Amino acid sequence: MTARVRLLLADDHPVVRAGLRAVLETEPDFEIVADVPTAEEAVRLAARGEADVVLMDLQFGGRMLGSQATAEITARPGGPRVLILTTYDTDADILAAIEAGATGYLLKDAPPQELATAVRTAAAGRSALAPTVALRLMDRLRTPASALSRRETEVLQLVAEGLSNAAVSKRLFLSQATVKSHLVHIYAKLGVDSRTSAVAAATARGLIRR
């Protein structure tokens, strides 16, 4: 298994790009073909077929999301594998990335060695998950109760933005009774007993955005 792995790095932090270069260039079987600061450029370069694995961040200072870029890259058959490398390990992020077709999900606090083996694993087409991430997915499968329904997520999202029950009901063309009903179910699933703690719990678990 001495196949050379051609890498494309995508991260908006110059320091992180330099760090990844420094860490991965020491591996004799790795070749870094480019490092780019935006998701758009990652998509563009990935389409050229010069890389086997794309190491990509999820957050790119505001613009296009890493998960979006991942979807575009993996949509093209014969394209490179995508390995997500991020600081966050919330459910929403992980699921979005996996649904987008990512081959692996790593956390930035991973030791260099783990990183290198994950890259080789991904290059071989097998999935590479950080232990923390794997655990989280197991949890989710074991207790599907913690998963909110689409409508519930929609309601909670608006609540998190500060809307009252009345405001939510108007926005979603519902009666206040329905909104309250949804909230009661949400509280039960999250194991809380108020709107603010529901928002806190949901953001902590990455079920809703910000």
Add this chain to the structure above:
Amino acid sequence: MTARVRLLLADDHPVVRAGLRAVLETEPDFEIVADVPTAEEAVRLAARGEADVVLMDLQFGGRMLGSQATAEITARPGGPRVLILTTYDTDADILAAIEAGATGYLLKDAPPQELATAVRTAAAGRSALAPTVALRLMDRLRTPASALSRRETEVLQLVAEGLSNAAVSKRLFLSQATVKSHLVHIYAKLGVDSRTSAVAAATARGLIRR
């Protein structure tokens, strides 16, 4: 101004440490004496007087906070300058760091060149702030109305974590009347009328941590 600058790097991400090394070692007048993965070690090494500037992250995977470490390092007279290097630019973080005695506050998306000049500025004893950070501070000075007091921020932080008024009052050893009083003032300052919208507004403006 060819004085050599001795640097100590503190960050829990191996990749970031490697990146900082790679970026800063190219500067001929810099010398990196050590890089450590914890705030505790940063404090210990800083006390040995072998560094002029400490480049430190604020978040260290759960344990001791960078602001705490900063306070301990700067408490010792004749110690090194502390330069905060983090991903976040919320008011609370910035103020905590500056109050702890940090000489500068940089964001991780800064280009390498900016980083190097900031280090030299700090070594010379002058404060070095990222443009975004400086802007935020100016804003705060210009419109002190939007700035929450220390106590108010403390209360709102707990509210954001989902605590009820009763729970907040117990946690802070206050009466519920006081908590409500603080909240009323917070609502006025943020221009909102409920706890959830206060949390939403405050997180949007970076007044509290998430």
Add this chain to the structure above:
DNA sequence: CCCGCGGTCAACCCTTCGGTTGATGCCGCA
């Protein structure tokens, strides 16, 4: 085919929260 679940709504009761008024002590600054 029917059960379960998601989504919708109503009526009810009780707790908490929101808003006001008013008061005290402390500290810094003019």
Add this chain to the structure above:
DNA sequence: TGCGGCATCAACCGAAGGGTTGACCGCGGG
């Protein structure tokens, strides 16, 4: 020296949110 902001607390009231029960519909899987 006094004003104003911060922090603390009390009492009160109305409104919003929280909790329960019960009901209806549509849809998909056993």
